[in-house]
Amino acid sequence: MSTKIEISGETKGERRVLTGNAAAAYGALLARPDVVALYPITPQTEVVELLSQFHANGLLDAEMIQVEGENSAMSSIIAASVAGGRVFTATSSWGLAFMYDAFLMAAGTRTPAVMVNVNRETPGIYSVSCSRQDMMSVRDAGWIQIEVETTQEVLDTVLMAYRLAEDNDILLPVMVSYDGYYLSFMSEDMEIPPQEYADRFLASLKEQPERLKLVPGGPLGFHAHALLEDFMEYRYKHVAAMERTKNKLVEVEKEFEDIFGRNYHGAVEEYRCEDADIVLMTMGSSTGTARVAVDKKREQGIKVGLVKLRLFRPFPKEIVAKVLKGKKAVGVIDRSVCFGWDGGHLYNETKAALYDSGQNVKLVDYITGIASLDITIDHLERAIDEVGQAAKGKPVKDVTWLPLE
Amino acid sequence: MDTGDWRAERPVVNYDKCGQCGWCYLYCPVGCMVEENSYYVPNLDFCKGCGICAKECPSGAITMVTEEVE
Amino acid sequence: MDACEGRGNKNNLGAVIKIVGDVAGKHSAATCYQCSKPECMDVCPSDAITKSDTDGVVRVDMELCTGCEACVDGCPYGMMLFNNDQQIATKCDTCDGSPVCEGACPHGVLSFAKSAPVRKYMQDEDLLSPGVAFCAGCGLELAVRFALKVLGKDIVLFSSASCSAPVLIGTGDYSLEKTAFYACLMTNIASSASGYARYYKKIGKDVTPVCFVGDGNTVDIGFQNLSGAAERGENIIYICYDNEGYMNTGYQKSSTTPQGAWTSTTQVGSTGKGKSTPAKDMPLLMAMHDIPYVATATLSNLEDFAAKLLKAKEAKKHGLAYLHLYTPCPTGWKLAPDSTIEMCRNAVESNFFPLWEAENGNIRFTYEPKEAKPLASFIKMARKFSHLTDEDIQVLQEQTEKRFARLKKLASDC
Numbered sequence: 001m002s003t004k005i006e007i008s009g010e011t012k013g014e015r016r017v018l019t020g021n022a023a024a025a026y027g028a029l030l031a032r033p034d035v036v037a038l039y040p041i042t043p044q045t046e047v048v049e050l051l052s053q054f055h056a057n058g059l060l061d062a063e064m065i066q067v068e069g070e071n072s073a074m075s076s077i078i079a080a081s082v083a084g085g086r087v088f089t090a091t092s093s094w095g096l097a098f099m100y101d102a103f104l105m106a107a108g109t110r111t112p113a114v115m116v117n118v119n120r121e122t123p124g125i126y127s128v129s130c131s132r133q134d135m136m137s138v139r140d141a142g143w144i145q146i147e148v149e150t151t152q153e154v155l156d157t158v159l160m161a162y163r164l165a166e167d168n169d170i171l172l173p174v175m176v177s178y179d180g181y182y183l184s185f186m187s188e189d190m191e192i193p194p195q196e197y198a199d200r201f202l203a204s205l206k207e208q209p210e211r212l213k214l215v216p217g218g219p220l221g222f223h224a225h226a227l228l229e230d231f232m233e234y235r236y237k238h239v240a241a242m243e244r245t246k247n248k249l250v251e252v253e254k255e256f257e258d259i260f261g262r263n264y265h266g267a268v269e270e271y272r273c274e275d276a277d278i279v280l281m282t283m284g285s286s287t288g289t290a291r292v293a294v295d296k297k298r299e300q301g302i303k304v305g306l307v308k309l310r311l312f313r314p315f316p317k318e319i320v321a322k323v324l325k326g327k328k329a330v331g332v333i334d335r336s337v338c339f340g341w342d343g344g345h346l347y348n349e350t351k352a353a354l355y356d357s358g359q360n361v362k363l364v365d366y367i368t369g370i371a372s373l374d375i376t377i378d379h380l381e382r383a384i385d386e387v388g389q390a391a392k393g394k395p396v397k398d399v400t401w402l403p404l405e
Numbered sequence: 406m407d408t409g410d411w412r413a414e415r416p417v418v419n420y421d422k423c424g425q426c427g428w429c430y431l432y433c434p435v436g437c438m439v440e441e442n443s444y445y446v447p448n449l450d451f452c453k454g455c456g457i458c459a460k461e462c463p464s465g466a467i468t469m470v471t472e473e474v475e
Numbered sequence: 476m477d478a479c480e481g482r483g484n485k486n487n488l489g490a491v492i493k494i495v496g497d498v499a500g501k502h503s504a505a506t507c508y509q510c511s512k513p514e515c516m517d518v519c520p521s522d523a524i525t526k527s528d529t530d531g532v533v534r535v536d537m538e539l540c541t542g543c544e545a546c547v548d549g550c551p552y553g554m555m556l557f558n559n560d561q562q563i564a565t566k567c568d569t570c571d572g573s574p575v576c577e578g579a580c581p582h583g584v585l586s587f588a589k590s591a592p593v594r595k596y597m598q599d600e601d602l603l604s605p606g607v608a609f610c611a612g613c614g615l616e617l618a619v620r621f622a623l624k625v626l627g628k629d630i631v632l633f634s635s636a637s638c639s640a641p642v643l644i645g646t647g648d649y650s651l652e653k654t655a656f657y658a659c660l661m662t663n664i665a666s667s668a669s670g671y672a673r674y675y676k677k678i679g680k681d682v683t684p685v686c687f688v689g690d691g692n693t694v695d696i697g698f699q700n701l702s703g704a705a706e707r708g709e710n711i712i713y714i715c716y717d718n719e720g721y722m723n724t725g726y727q728k729s730s731t732t733p734q735g736a737w738t739s740t741t742q743v744g745s746t747g748k749g750k751s752t753p754a755k756d757m758p759l760l761m762a763m764h765d766i767p768y769v770a771t772a773t774l775s776n777l778e779d780f781a782a783k784l785l786k787a788k789e790a791k792k793h794g795l796a797y798l799h800l801y802t803p804c805p806t807g808w809k810l811a812p813d814s815t816i817e818m819c820r821n822a823v824e825s826n827f828f829p830l831w832e833a834e835n836g837n838i839r840f841t842y843e844p845k846e847a848k849p850l851a852s853f854i855k856m857a858r859k860f861s862h863l864t865d866e867d868i869q870v871l872q873e874q875t876e877k878r879f880a881r882l883k884k885l886a887s888d889c
Contacts, residue, residue, distance in 0.1 A: 034677045035670060063673040067666065068703030075663030075700070076670030082657070083674035101660050214671075216629045216655045216682055223658035224645035406606040421551075425511045425531060427590040431777060432816055434609065434616035436601050444511065451605045455612035455805075456813030463588070464508040469813070 013194035020183035023151040023190060024090060024116045024176075025050035027158025030198035031114070034085035035063045037073035039095065042128050043180035044118040047090040070095035074102035074115075081111045082222055084213040086162065089113075092180060093120035093134035100138070106173045107142030109223055110238065112165035112211075113173040116158065119147075119284070119335075120180040121371055129372035130180040132284065132335040135312070136345045142238055144174040144245055145313035149287045152190040154178050156262060159198055163252050168208045170241050170248055179285040179335075181372060186285075193260055201259050242314040249311055267316035268323055269308040272298065276305030278387045279324070282333045283309045283346060286375045290333065293380035304384050315349050321357030324350070328391035329362040331383045335369040343367065343399040362390050368402035379403065408435065412454025414469040416447050422466035429458035429467060478579030488558045488565040492576050504576070504585060506567035507554040509533050515546035515555050515566075523564075530572060535564050583824070583845030589778075596781035597624040604651040607642045612812025614802035614819070615639060615716050617774050619687060622714065625784045628654055630683045630712075633668045635659040637689040638723040638804070639716070657684075661696050664688050665704040668711040676710065683788060686713040691721040691729040694757050705764040708794035712787045715757065715797070718804035726807035726859075730755045734874065735867045737859045738807075749862065753874055758799040759882070762833040767793040770832035770841075773801040775819035779830055779841055786832070801828040809858035818856060824848040826879040827871075837889035838882060850875060 018026070024047045028036070036055075038048035054060035063080070067073045070091050077087035091099065096117055106113050121127040122134050135145055144164060148157050154176065161174035178184065214222045226234060250266045257263040272294060273279055282290045287308045294306045307323055307330075309316075324330055334344020341348050347365035354361050364387050369375040379402050390396040397405070416429075423444060430438040430445045437452045438445040447458070459467040479490040492506045509526070513533045516524040523539035524546060526532070535546075542562035546555045558565050567574075569587065577585045602623040609616035615638055623630075632654050634643050642651050644658040659667045668684040675682040693701060693715040701713060720738050721727040728738040731754045737743045741750040762769040768790030772780040780800070787796035801822050805812040822828035823842065827850060830842040851868045854860050863871075 035673050037670070063677045065669060065673055065707065068699060068706070071662055072666035072669070072700045072703055075659070075666035076673070079657065079667040079670030080674040081670075083671045085674040085677065087670075102663055105660060105663075214631065214655055214657055216631045218628075218655065219650040219653050221645040221650050221656040221658065224647070224650075224656075225640075225658070226647065230647050406608065408606045408608070411611060421510065421512055421514075422508060423511050424509045427594065428588065431590055431593055431621075432617065432774075434613050434620065434815070436603070436605065436620050448605070453611035453812075455815070456811075457612055457816055460813040461816050464510075 013192065013197070015189065015191050017187045017189050018151055018192075019046065019185055019187050020151045020154050020178050021046035021118070021185070022050055023154040024158060024178075025054070026192050027155040028088045029054050029060055030155075030193070030195060031086065031088070031159055031162045031202065032199075033062050033088040035065065035077060035080035035087050036060075037065045037067050037077050037087075037089040039067050039070050039073045039089075039091070041070070041092045041095040043120060043130075043184040044090045044092045044095075044116070046184070047116060047118075070099040071102055074099040074106060074113075077113050078102065078106050078109065078111045081113050082109070082214050086166070087113050088115070090116045090118070092118040093122045096134050096138060097123055103138060103143070104141050105223070108234070108238070110171045110241070111173055112171055114158065114161040114165055115173070115175050116154070117175050117177045118180045118184045119177050127371050130182055131370040131372075132177070132179070133337065133370070135175065135177045136336040136338070139313060139345065142172070142242070143313060144170075144172050144242070145177065146174065146310055147177045147283045147312055148183075148310070149285055149308065150190070151183065151186070151188040152262070153264060154183065155190065155192070156256065156260065156264070159201060160252050160256055162202055163205065163255070164245065164248060166205045166211070167248060168211060169244055171211065172238070172241055172245070177284070182285040197259050201256060204255075245314050246311070246316055246319075264310060266319075267309070267311035268319045269310060270323055271306040271308065273305030273307065273323065275303055277303045277328045278330065278384070278391045279305040279307050279327055280331045280333060280380065280384060280387070281307045281309065281346065281350065283312070284335070286333060286335065286369060289375055289377055290380055293377050293384060296377070297381065297384050302384065302388060304388075309346065315353065317353035317356060320350055320353045321359060324354060324361050325357070325359055327361050329364060329387045331387035332363055332365045333369070333375065333380070333383070334365055334367050335375070337367060337370065347399070363398075364390050364396055365399040366402050367399065373403070407450050408453050409450045412452060412472060414454045414456065414471050415449060415452060416454075416456070416458050416467050417470045418444075418446070419466045419468070420444055422464045424464045424466070426463055428461055428463060432457050432461045478575045482570055482575045488561065488563060489556070491556055491565055491567040493554075505554070506576075507533065508552060509569075514549045514551060518545045518549035520545060530569070532568050532571070533566065534568050535566060537563055540564055581845065593777045593781060596778075596785065597621070598627060600624075600628070600653075602628055602653045603642075607651055609638070609642060610804075610806045610812070612805040612815045614774055614804060614815045615718065617815070618716050618800055618802050619643070621774075621777065621780065622687070622784060623652065623654065625781045626683070626685060626788065630685045631655045631657060631671065633657045633659055633664050633671075633684055633686045634688055635661050635664055635692060636723070637692060638718065639687060639689065640723065643687070661692050663700055664692065664697055665709070665711070665713060666700040668713075669704045669707065669709040672710045683791065684711040686711060688713065688715055689722070690715055690717040690719060690731040690757070691727075694730040694755050702764065705761065705766050705795045705797070708766070710791050710794065712791050712796045713798070714800065716800045716802040717757070718802045718807060719754070720804070720807055722804045722807040726804075731757055734871060735860065735863050737862065743862045748867075756878055758797070761797045761799070762836055762838060764795075765836035766795045766797065767791070768796040768832065768834055769799075770797075771799045771801070771828060771830055773819040773823060773828060773830070775816050775823060776830060776842060783832060783841075790834070803857070807859070809861070810856055814856055821848060821853040821856070825850050825853070825875065827875050829879055829882060831882060831886070838886040839889065840886060847879075
């Protein structure tokens with residue numbers, strides 16, 4: 001499936017109807033990367049195809065490496081980054097799995113790479129379909145992970161990803177994920193901002209002291225062996241940088257809003273939560289559907305709100321606990337399966353966040369939307385109903401596999 | 406690391422027979438042959454006692470001698 | 476000897492090369508050692524004998540020689556000869572650098588190995604620390620020390636877990652080599668070097684990434700990304716040091732382990748006979764990518780190796796340059812540590828490891844032995860082959876001959 005996109009020349013700022021994949025490609029284009037690695041995988045392929053078109057038409061001044069596999073995609077951009085460049089690549093599930101060792105290397109070496117991951121089922125059961133299993137399966141790799149809801153948010157977050165990754169306080173790779181099929185191929189009305197805005201937004205990165213890069217001529221090493229306390233120190237600093245990301249994202253969004261006029265509320269967005277007794281908790285494109293379901297229930301007088309988790313790694317546990325404080329019950333919509341625990345990943349992590357804050361909020365989990373099962377308004381209305389029951393103390397299953405159960 | 410501690414034999418050079426060809430210097434993996442007065446002298450701090458110099462010397466000027474405990 | 480005798484010496488002083496019996500009862504040839512402190516020179520009463528400062532050759536000046544034979548007695552090695560007809564001492568003078576005996580030997584036994592041409596390629600500074608943890612006699616240690624001296628300090632080395640790793644990959648904040656180093660995973664050396672090279676290409680600056688990689692990585696787990704980098708024409712040098720196995724982890728089989736060899740994963744026992752399949756012809760596979768430069772090299776032919784390193788450095792401007800080094804591992808091959816160079820020499824002389832290069836897929840030999848030495852005459856020096864029967868060795872011999880013939884055919888077609 002290829003997307004025919006008209007390339008109108010220098011990006012001046014214009015409203016267009018674009019797919020999520022096109023939005024990702026434009027986001028990368030605006031960031032002016034030096035080296036881009038390209039490899040196809042459904043449902044991401046249009047990202048790299050478009051970037052190639054940009055390059056072929058003189059819009060993208062970057063070294064394009066058409067690698068022979070995703071492992072080389074990640075590996076080559078790490079090295080290009082360590083050499084001093086800004087880098088980009090795109091992948092999805094199987095490709096993410098294939099690059100796993102290099103993916104870990106990027107994080108452990110604090111390489112500020114940016115990658116989009118188009119959410120797709122991981123290998124195990126052969127499937128070309130949507131779920132968030134891929135990003136969840138790498139949650140311990142040490143990357144910053146952000147999941148987005150709209151095509152506009154895709155483009156905007158790619159830009160923010162560079163601002164985050166290359167900030168000397170952070171220096172961590174950032175993965176921006178969006179739902180395969182639902183966002184990758186869906187077109188929405190959105191703005192491609194002017195190049196000048198993007199340049200201005202990323203300009204502050206140039207004002208920092210230059211980050212260390214590997215240059216020839218003397219004994220300087222990258223990715224040297226570490227043991228014992230040295231190793232522990234690296235890990236410790238990595239975790240600390242992750243923690244700093246929570247506040248940094250807020251700063252970055254403020255800077256973004258000042259220039260572009262849009263804001264995504266940082267790690268967590270609250271929608272109609274102020275007076276809500278119960279809330280639904282979602283991530284990604286299903287949030288759009290959830291907004292509609294919440295509005296419908298509100299019309300019926302039900303005080304339900306919606307919490308959208310945007311920042312997944314680091315997990316914003318303090319904000320989640322604050323936002324859920326006092327709610328009688330929460331319906332978590334998981335688009336992945338957390339093997340070894342009951343329920344999905346968002347459910348388990350939210351539970352942990354609530355425990356730390358000493359709150360006793362009833363969580364009800366829905367595993368749904370896997371392998372391209374639609375998450376429908378009906379599904380979410382049912383969830384809201386059940387969560388409402390749970391809020392009243394009625395017995396409700398902790399974990400429901402929708403629509404199987 | 407003083408890899409000289411490793412060896413069981415050390416090279417002894419007969420400088421009368423030495424033709425100053427330089428192959429011991431070139432073939433020594435450790436690079437421990439040091440130039441001294443137009444000859445090569447093994448640096449025994451690092452010589453691992455492999456014996457390549459003795460084997461390769463075209464003049465047969467090098468012999469490997471067992472290290473003795475003193 | 477005949478060649479020596481008829482070597483165009485106007486004075487017809489006879490042959491100055493001798494056939495000598497060796498300890499094992501085999502024959503060998505010997506000439507003057509060109510001693511650094513020639514006894515003959517010391518005892519000559521007429522100052523007729525001199526040692527040249529330029530080529531180190533000890534010569535007899537026939538004008539000054541009185542025929543007293545003091546030098547003949549004085550030479551401890553019996554290499555000063557006397558021509559009775561003309562009453563003049565005579566000795567080998569290397570035919571002033573191009574000894575006729577070398578070419579005359581039909582078996583290719585004699586070689587006039589000059590070290591000076593090798594030295595010309597080398598910088599003085601040893602870029603690798605002394606006292607590093609390679610085994611005694613390690614072929615890899617020589618290869619990396621030598622390659623660094625030829626290529627210089629401005630390269631950026633790329634490597635990963637391997638025999639070279641404990642040395643080349645720094646630990647904490649120290650390094651054992653003076654060049655910049657980028658440590659990779661086993662799966663991504665060539666792709667990492669590619670990304671690095673591409674950034675420098677973007678900013679218009681020259682850089683020399685040199686991948687220094689064992690065979691296990693190159694031919695097995697890292698083959699994909701090497702092949703990809705070659706196909707894309709990445710401006711990198713890739714050197715594979717082939718010690719025929721995963722030596723660092725305890726001598727496991729790789730795809731360049733020869734058929735029949737014992738390794739720790741192809742063990743020999745009541746039912747096990749070592750590796751059951753032939754090795755990949757990796758350098759030929761790389762030549763089939765039609766990249767700017769592919770070459771084979773080894774440690775017994777250092778001048779050849781050095782020249783190829785520099786050719787690779789030049790060729791990488793146009794795409795990937797690949798070098799395949801035959802690098803014996805005394806420990807893993809169960810080879811005596813002093814025999815590393817000799818094993819290389821044997822591999823070359825038997826055509827087991829022919830020396831060739833290919834520019835853009837056009838193969839040509841850089842050395843051909845006059846007479847191929849049979850594998851059976853030396854292969855059990857490496858005791859990883861000690862269990863091989865005559866039939867097993869014959870299998871290897873036939874593989875060797877077939878591959879050599881294939882290379883010759885390809886070379887003649889170029």
